[in-house]
Each structure stands twice: as structure tokens, then as C-alpha cells.
Amino acid sequence: MKRILFIVMALGVVTTSIFSQDIITKKTGEDISAKVSEITQTEIKYKKFDNLEGPIVSILKSEVIMIRYENGTKDVFNETSAQSVVSSQTTVNNVTDEDMALKGREDAKANYRGAKSGAGWTAATTILFSPIIGVIPAVACSSAAPSDDNLNYRDNNLMKNTAYSKAYIDQAHKTKKKKVWTSFGIGSGAWVLLILLL
DSSP, X not given: OHHHHHHHHHHHHHXXXXXXXXXXXXXXXXXEEEEEEEEOSSEEEEEEGGGTTSOOEEEEGGGEEEEEOTTSOEEEOSOOHXXXXXXXXXXXXXXXXXXXXXXXXXXXXXXXXXXXXXXXXXXXXXXXTOHHHHHHHHXXXXXXXXXXXXXXXXXXXXXXXXXXXXXXXXXXXXXXXXXXXXXXXXXXXXXXXXXXXX
């Protein structure tokens, strides 16, 4: 019984440390895992999450779309022309496909949470059977695009725009893959821990 309690506590610590990071999203779509230390008028200062004892790194605010903090809050920077000319209800004719795609990616990062992604089943299968068996649901779940019911988009009118909807769905699929493979990694670690303890 003590071993099971220890395993559950160890998994809780591992899971918390994996998800206790800030995510800086650049305009290029790249996500940086970090611990933000300061935001000035022109820069964002942070430490890389994989090297918290390392140097402070700076990035221009003009290169960043948003920061998602570990507590679930977010800051959005430099609202793009797509955000200023696209209301939540209508699309203006002079918005480019590139602007709409950028807005679609931003909205997917803000709204899609990976509900019903299969991450839970992947972790459970990996822990109960082995990473070799767990890779089967990981591949199956990560290769399937999120269903329309789980996309969690806020505006049907925006989803009618091809560039916006394609970018939204692509970004949601990337988020789903990341969630599934992270769960596979956690499940593999837990399986190894179980084998060592039993």
C-alpha cells in the first residue's frame, strides 16, 4: 500500500513539474517553454525552462503574440492587423489570407484544450501494459485530426473562411499531438518507475 501511495505522489510531482511552465508564442508559431521574469515596454525577459539556473534571455515584444502562464492566464501582445480588422462577428474584405491564418493559429492556441484527445487512454495503456503497447494508441490518437465537436472555436463566421479554419485546425492538431505524446512520455516514465519499485 505504501508503494502505491509513493508511486501516486511521485507521478503527481512529475506531472506538476512538466506543466508548471510559461509558454511564449512567437509570431512564427514557435512555442518557447520558459519562466518569464520581466516584461518591459519593448522586451520580454525569461529563463529557458530546461535551464532555469542559466542566463536571462530577452526577446522583443514585437516578435511575440502571447504568453500563456503556468496558472492558466495569458497576455496578448501587438495585436495584429487581423485582430484589428476582424471582429468576432464579421470578416472584412481587405483582410489577407495570411492575416486570417495568423488569427486562426492564435485562436486555436487560446481556445483548443485537447479535450477528448486520447491522451488519457494513451497514458493509461502505457502504464498498465508497457510503452511498446502504449505507442499504438499514441500513434492512432495523434494521427487523427481533432473532431469538429472538440475544436472549441468561438465564431462560426470565422470558421467559414478557408485560411482561418485550416490554420485553426492545423494548430489544434499540433496541440493534440503534443498532448498525446506528452501523456505517452509520462506513462512511460510511470511504467519504468512501477517496474523498478515492484
